[in-house]
Amino acid sequence: MSIKRVGIVGSGIMGSGIAETAAVHGFEVVLRSRAQSTADGMVAGMEKSLARQVEKGKLPEAEREAALARVSAVSDLGALAECDLVIESVVEDLGVKKHLFSELDRICADHVVLATNTSTLPVVDLAMETGRPDKVCGVHFFNPAPVMSLVEVVRPITASDDTIALARSFAEACDKTPVVVKDQAGFIVNALLFPYLNNAVRLLEQGVASTADIDAAMKGGCGFPMGPFALLDLVGLDTSLAILDALYAEFRDPNYAAVPLLRRMVSAELYGRKSGRGFFDYRK
Numbered sequence: 001m002s003i004k005r006v007g008i009v010g011s012g013i014m015g016s017g018i019a020e021t022a023a024v025h026g027f028e029v030v031l032r033s034r035a036q037s038t039a040d041g042m043v044a045g046m047e048k049s050l051a052r053q054v055e056k057g058k059l060p061e062a063e064r065e066a067a068l069a070r071v072s073a074v075s076d077l078g079a080l081a082e083c084d085l086v087i088e089s090v091v092e093d094l095g096v097k098k099h100l101f102s103e104l105d106r107i108c109a110d111h112v113v114l115a116t117n118t119s120t121l122p123v124v125d126l127a128m129e130t131g132r133p134d135k136v137c138g139v140h141f142f143n144p145a146p147v148m149s150l151v152e153v154v155r156p157i158t159a160s161d162d163t164i165a166l167a168r169s170f171a172e173a174c175d176k177t178p179v180v181v182k183d184q185a186g187f188i189v190n191a192l193l194f195p196y197l198n199n200a201v202r203l204l205e206q207g208v209a210s211t212a213d214i215d216a217a218m219k220g221g222c223g224f225p226m227g228p229f230a231l232l233d234l235v236g237l238d239t240s241l242a243i244l245d246a247l248y249a250e251f252r253d254p255n256y257a258a259v260p261l262l263r264r265m266v267s268a269e270l271y272g273r274k275s276g277r278g279f280f281d282y283r284k
């Protein structure tokens, strides 16, 4: 099956980034958010993001216009019926995603592949909400999606070879490097990354050093492009906590047990860049 039209559900950091990536690479994109105003806001954000790329000389003006012309923003989930591939990127909550998959299964034609951008949740649980478990997989983009080159294609035990091949070819058509990974919490990247991020919060909690100094140490000492606190703020502290909780639920490894400070910061709605404040302050 060839993919012409891609549906994206969820208007957060990742939904917007995946939508932009797909549109720039020639796919028609139907963006769905629960509120039409948010869906329209995503398109406005995409216009700005693409304009910045034109200014930097990374994208010709004609391609910017063509990409935007391929995008439509909707609030009705039923508008995804004509898509060839649907990727959901809503909040990292199993109950919410399960409900969405059962609705997508009802709306989309039987041949359509339904994919999730989940960071850690069991993809098989989403597949089993549908009448097409062989056509459900993970397509895990990284943040920011237009920039990061990796896509983890997550293979639940229910998925067919054709589904995995289609997900791989979609990632390649978006100019990404796909890796295929078993449906196990955290896949490759987050299983390795989150103990490190969690332990950085532990060092802070123990008063070993400041956020700025821990970030400077990991950049200067390990050559990382950003420190752990800048990265946690970029990912979102609420999403990071959900990822750690899912990893801990699966493995019971103490390295995955979220440090209390992280949980308290989420309770205080200090989510990072998206809320204006996390470990650093972005409100200036």
Ligand SMILES: NC(=O)c1ccc[n+]([C@@H]2O[C@H](COP(=O)([O-])OP(=O)(O)OC[C@H]3O[C@@H](n4cnc5c(N)ncnc54)[C@H](O)[C@@H]3O)[C@@H](O)[C@H]2O)c1
Residues within 6 Å of the ligand: 010, 011, 012, 013, 014, 015, 033, 034, 089, 090, 091, 092, 093, 096, 117, 118, 119, 120, 140, 141, 142, 143, 234, 235, 236, 239, 274
């Ligand atoms: N942030 C990252 O770095 C990152 C990277 C890769 C994958 N992910 C995954 O992408 C997904 C989205 O994360 P994000 O960072 O874009 O989050 P976000 O907080 O920016 O956006 C979440 C979206 O979910 C929607 N939402 C919230 N509750 C909902 C509900 N009950 N029903 C339907 N929609 C609802 C919100 O309106 C919002 O559009 C998650 O599964 C996350 O694990 C995140």
